[in-house]
Amino acid sequence: MEERVETVVIGGGAMGSATAWQMARRGRPVTVLERFTPGHLNGASHGASRNFNTAYAEPTYVAMLAEALSLWRELEAETQSTLLRQVGVVNHGANPSFDRVAAMLARVGLCAEFLAPEAAAERWPGIRFDGRVLFAPDAGRVNADAAVTALQTAAATAGADVRHSIRVQRLEVQGDDRVRVTHEAGTIIARRAVVTVGAWTSALLAGVIPMPRLTVTQEQPAHFALRDASPAAAAHAETEWPGFNHAPAWSDPRYGYWYSPVYGMYTPGQGIKAGWHGVGPGTDPDARSFQPEPVQLAALARYVREWLPGADPDTLEPVSCTYTTTADEDFVLDRVGPVIVGAGFSGHGFKFTPTVGRILADLTTGTAAAPPRFALNRAPNAAAGGWLSRR
Numbered sequence: 001m002e003e004r005v006e007t008v009v010i011g012g013g014a015m016g017s018a019t020a021w022q023m024a025r026r027g028r029p030v031t032v033l034e035r036f037t038p039g040h041l042n043g044a045s046h047g048a049s050r051n052f053n054t055a056y057a058e059p060t061y062v063a064m065l066a067e068a069l070s071l072w073r074e075l076e077a078e079t080q081s082t083l084l085r086q087v088g089v090v091n092h093g094a095n096p097s098f099d100r101v102a103a104m105l106a107r108v109g110l111c112a113e114f115l116a117p118e119a120a121a122e123r124w125p126g127i128r129f130d131g132r133v134l135f136a137p138d139a140g141r142v143n144a145d146a147a148v149t150a151l152q153t154a155a156a157t158a159g160a161d162v163r164h165s166i167r168v169q170r171l172e173v174q175g176d177d178r179v180r181v182t183h184e185a186g187t188i189i190a191r192r193a194v195v196t197v198g199a200w201t202s203a204l205l206a207g208v209i210p211m212p213r214l215t216v217t218q219e220q221p222a223h224f225a226l227r228d229a230s231p232a233a234a235a236h237a238e239t240e241w242p243g244f245n246h247a248p249a250w251s252d253p254r255y256g257y258w259y260s261p262v263y264g265m266y267t268p269g270q271g272i273k274a275g276w277h278g279v280g281p282g283t284d285p286d287a288r289s290f291q292p293e294p295v296q297l298a299a300l301a302r303y304v305r306e307w308l309p310g311a312d313p314d315t316l317e318p319v320s321c322t323y324t325t326t327a328d329e330d331f332v333l334d335r336v337g338p339v340i341v342g343a344g345f346s347g348h349g350f351k352f353t354p355t356v357g358r359i360l361a362d363l364t365t366g367t368a369a370a371p372p373r374f375a376l377n378r379a380p381n382a383a384a385g386g387w388l389s390r391r
């Protein structure tokens, strides 16, 4: 069966769902094709927690964060849901860009506060602090599962056609305003195709548009039980445990067992999530083990033992999830003819989701270009700075 639609969004994870929401609320017809069922665990957007960390030093990202903050609230209002809890995020360790971050946040009206490690430890006794602390009170935690559901619900309420369990097999560009999309149940002819398929991007777009190298890894953070297992402690953690980012001093042998900076937050009902960033084994998204690499996991437990006194290093539940990373860890948001691509979110995209949706919808409707930082054919960008301190 051949169908004709205005815009097809391929991939109903966070970014595809946000694009559909933005298109539908502008009254533009949009069809979403997602290969798995709602709430699936095969991609990058599942789970009940993501850091909404505002500690970026790069103006493009900081502007996107400020916009995302109001868009998350709009989505919550539209769907009567709670998605973003501003419990704050603490950044500490050997990160040279904290002053730049604080100055950048002030420019857009977001707060940043410096604390001495002792003062921070008094306020958050569950965390051991490593030098000066940059506290971002406007930051917090987003519920990823609830956010994807809310985006799809809001999109459908505004007229979007969201379909699950349909895998797209091929895209063919047949003209400036014509893309032939072949999927398991038939064919769609669309004027525009938005491709937001995460770890599957390189495979689906091979030979369609030139893409930079994307590295897909299987990441393995874990949830560690609160040391105090009482309901009162869990209730306290829900509102009082901040997100955290900890940067190592690589020249110091005490950090020798670290794989990367550490990030984490409290996940209601599951404990303290902690994880290495972007160092999981390379993987084929269709042939994943979903099993944690044991040496990395043991190192993570050691981290918890040394730096998170509020968490139990011996009671943990691993999480499996994919990163799709570009060489410079910046996103790809661009358009080539009738094909729009959103990819390479490099393990830090979720906080920006509604803004990414707005940018991809703008590209689709020709309303605006994407920030040059995210162009397909860019030379690798200089480091963005902020919590994204690279080795």
Ligand SMILES: Cc1cc2nc3c(=O)[nH]c(=O)nc-3n(C[C@H](O)[C@H](O)[C@H](O)COP(=O)(O)OP(=O)(O)OC[C@H]3O[C@@H](n4cnc5c(N)ncnc54)[C@H](O)[C@@H]3O)c2cc1C
Binding pocket: 010, 011, 012, 013, 014, 015, 016, 033, 034, 035, 036, 042, 043, 044, 045, 046, 049, 050, 051, 052, 053, 166, 167, 168, 169, 196, 197, 198, 199, 200, 204, 219, 220, 221, 263, 275, 320, 321, 322, 323, 342, 343, 345, 346, 347, 348, 349, 350, 351, 352
């Ligand atoms: C462990 C982990 C921790 C993270 N922590 C944070 C954090 O604290 N803060 C933060 O901001 N970000 C974080 N991120 C990053 C964030 O989660 C991702 O950037 C974001 O979820 C990417 O969304 P996506 O829509 O691009 O990908 P996905 O959610 O993977 O969506 C792609 C979708 O496309 C579908 N698809 C694929 N192929 C096809 C096809 N052929 N046909 C139809 N559908 C298809 C897939 O089923 C999938 O649903 C984290 C990521 C991971 C993995």
